[in-house]
Amino acid sequence: MEVFTLLEIDTRYAIENATDEAALEAARIGALGKNGWLTNALKSLGSMSPDERKIQSPIVNALKERITAEIAAKKADLGDKALDARLNTETVDVTLPVREAPAEMGRVHPISQVIDELTAIFADMGFAVAEGPDIETDDYNFTKLNFPEGHPAREMHDTFYFNPKPDGSRMLLRTHTSPVQVRTMLTQKPPIRVIIPGRTYRSDSDQTHTPMFHQVEGLVIDKGSHLGHLKWILEEFCKAFFEVDAVKMRFRPSFFPFTEPSLEVDIQCRRDKGEIRFGEGEDWLEILGCGMVHPNVLRNCGLDPNEYQGFAWGMGIDRIAMLKYGMPDLRPFFEADVRWLSHYSFRPLDFPTLAGGLSA
Numbered sequence: 001m002e003v004f005t006l007l008e009i010d011t012r013y014a015i016e017n018a019t020d021e022a023a024l025e026a027a028r029i030g031a032l033g034k035n036g037w038l039t040n041a042l043k044s045l046g047s048m049s050p051d052e053r054k055i056q057s058p059i060v061n062a063l064k065e066r067i068t069a070e071i072a073a074k075k076a077d078l079g080d081k082a083l084d085a086r087l088n089t090e091t092v093d094v095t096l097p098v099r100e101a102p103a104e105m106g107r108v109h110p111i112s113q114v115i116d117e118l119t120a121i122f123a124d125m126g127f128a129v130a131e132g133p134d135i136e137t138d139d140y141n142f143t144k145l146n147f148p149e150g151h152p153a154r155e156m157h158d159t160f161y162f163n164p165k166p167d168g169s170r171m172l173l174r175t176h177t178s179p180v181q182v183r184t185m186l187t188q189k190p191p192i193r194v195i196i197p198g199r200t201y202r203s204d205s206d207q208t209h210t211p212m213f214h215q216v217e218g219l220v221i222d223k224g225s226h227l228g229h230l231k232w233i234l235e236e237f238c239k240a241f242f243e244v245d246a247v248k249m250r251f252r253p254s255f256f257p258f259t260e261p262s263l264e265v266d267i268q269c270r271r272d273k274g275e276i277r278f279g280e281g282e283d284w285l286e287i288l289g290c291g292m293v294h295p296n297v298l299r300n301c302g303l304d305p306n307e308y309q310g311f312a313w314g315m316g317i318d319r320i321a322m323l324k325y326g327m328p329d330l331r332p333f334f335e336a337d338v339r340w341l342s343h344y345s346f347r348p349l350d351f352p353t354l355a356g357g358l359s360a
């Protein structure tokens, strides 16, 4: 009895003074754990004589009830306190502005946006998208496109070459998307109608040139394709891309080894205080090169020039992006400056579509 009284006092003291659930649990284990004093007392009832048990059993069981009730009460008390403390610290200020989710903050780079826009326009006219590698052979980048060895047009491309291979040939970073014309003609049977957007490289850098830039090539090969088709396609493209009802275009004679005749295309515009407007004004702005695919190129790609003919064009994507969205300098396109990006980039879920508006 004496012993139980002291143990009970001890245990109740520990329960009362427990400041958290761990301390309370320690007090419970001391009394009612596997080896707790009260558990042992309950166990010892079994080995008592019936008379002795009759006396001791109510005492020990009452003790157990008291302590169990005390622990439960303290537990509830601690729980309430913990909840109160959490509620006090975890306040939500509903007047604060909502922070944008990461998916909302991401932006689409203007080049990706413009590639999506022009793909939507040409897809609507029935063009498929073709792609090729950035690292090309000299053969596909130049020779098969009718650039003879040593021809000055090769030098004009400021090519980045890789070290020569043991056989003397050199890979290069493609200087234009035109080698994918070759790849397409070698693998597809006409009629061919593809556009080829992609990265291109030349050793050149100033306000309107970066060593890596983007082009979109177009290629149409069929039996009766002619310059009239090309003109219509380019006009329709420019109207849709610049989102104007009319554009005036000027086709000037030019030279490319892989086309005959070759043309350069300007669009009419008005420059006013750093702003450019299309479909009006007195200025002309060059936007692309084009022409009828040279019979030598068709032949080099296994097509008979007496059976097939076609046209092609190559346009600077960065150039038309700058014109449409009014960026004065090309270099920041590739500097990954978040301030520039957040100003000029596009919201990821605003897909350009012809129905929904390209730059909506």
Ligand code: DAH
Pocket (backbone or CB within 6 Å): 175, 176, 177, 178, 217, 218, 256, 258, 259, 288, 289, 290, 291, 311, 312, 313, 314, 315
């Ligand atoms: N590849 C030419 C360049 O980068 C552009 C070009 C001109 C592509 C005429 C063509 C074309 O397909 O027909 O300067």
